[in-house]
Amino acid sequence: MKTPAFIVDENLIRRNCEMLADVKARTGCKVLLALKGFALWPLFPVVREYLDGVCASSPWEARLGREEFGKEVHAFAAAYSEADFAELLTLCDEIDFNSFAQLQRFRPHMQDGIKFGLRINPECSTQDPAHAIYDPCAPGSRLGIRRKDFEGQVLSGITGLHFHTLCEQNSDDLATTLKAIEAQFGDILPHMEWVNFGGGHHVTRDDYDIELLVKLINDFKAKYDVQVILEPGEAVALNAGVLVASVLDIIDNDGAIAILDVSCTCHMPDVLEMPYRPEIDGAAL
Numbered sequence: 001m002k003t004p005a006f007i008v009d010e011n012l013i014r015r016n017c018e019m020l021a022d023v024k025a026r027t028g029c030k031v032l033l034a035l036k037g038f039a040l041w042p043l044f045p046v047v048r049e050y051l052d053g054v055c056a057s058s059p060w061e062a063r064l065g066r067e068e069f070g071k072e073v074h075a076f077a078a079a080y081s082e083a084d085f086a087e088l089l090t091l092c093d094e095i096d097f098n099s100f101a102q103l104q105r106f107r108p109h110m111q112d113g114i115k116f117g118l119r120i121n122p123e124c125s126t127q128d129p130a131h132a133i134y135d136p137c138a139p140g141s142r143l144g145i146r147r148k149d150f151e152g153q154v155l156s157g158i159t160g161l162h163f164h165t166l167c168e169q170n171s172d173d174l175a176t177t178l179k180a181i182e183a184q185f186g187d188i189l190p191h192m193e194w195v196n197f198g199g200g201h202h203v204t205r206d207d208y209d210i211e212l213l214v215k216l217i218n219d220f221k222a223k224y225d226v227q228v229i230l231e232p233g234e235a236v237a238l239n240a241g242v243l244v245a246s247v248l249d250i251i252d253n254d255g256a257i258a259i260l261d262v263s264c265t266c267h268m269p270d271v272l273e274m275p276y277r278p279e280i281d282g283a284a285l
């Protein structure tokens, strides 16, 4: 085999998608593929059989979703430029804002036929401190609007709320987060048509508690009469592929050092930012 190569097993993608489709069938929620987690578009025809669309964080991703996935396209970014927002209007079914300033700036451009939402910050950290760099509820976070910043604001044109606070987490952390959201945003939820629970739900991991997820979604829907949306990235592709590398040389300097034809910078950038360690097939632990 020519290396380096990412090899993805279509049947394992199907297995993951079937698990997500089962959650959909048991709850009536929508499940979107978060393109920032998995954007291997030749497999979109497979994923499209099971999921409802994609969520994008830029016009390029939204265009990829519109042209290659072909179902719903949702977008969230920390802020939009005038040019990006104008392009997203031509590509998206739903666009979420990260601040009231952005909502006010773009309100004159909001169009019928597109849903608009606000990303909230429930200020409820459930992540391992090792993931602090990706914790949208960390002190000083730029992501999501805190409850106190809703005071005096006008919600016209807004039909839903979005939160994304989990990262590789189980449904018990979602339960904790939903409690915080109900405690803080409970007066706003009854006025909403949909609530997007974001990504980070590790649904396809062996020890993930799917029964609890199903119960949480069904209870939330019953209480607030909203469409629930999930937008996992990693769970769609979890354990479905490998990065194949070759050892080009072995250097000795107080231990053997393998020189590979892959690098973290080019092939696994998350290894540098996050405390991820790729599992190496056949390596001694």
Ligand SMILES: Cc1ncc(COP(=O)(O)O)c(C=O)c1O
Pocket: 034, 036, 037, 055, 076, 164, 166, 167, 168, 198, 199, 200, 201, 231, 232, 233, 234, 235
């Ligand atoms: C807004 C938003 N939605 C969804 C996701 C997907 O998260 P994951 O791949 O952990 O499921 C992310 C990832 O950072 C995100 O920022």
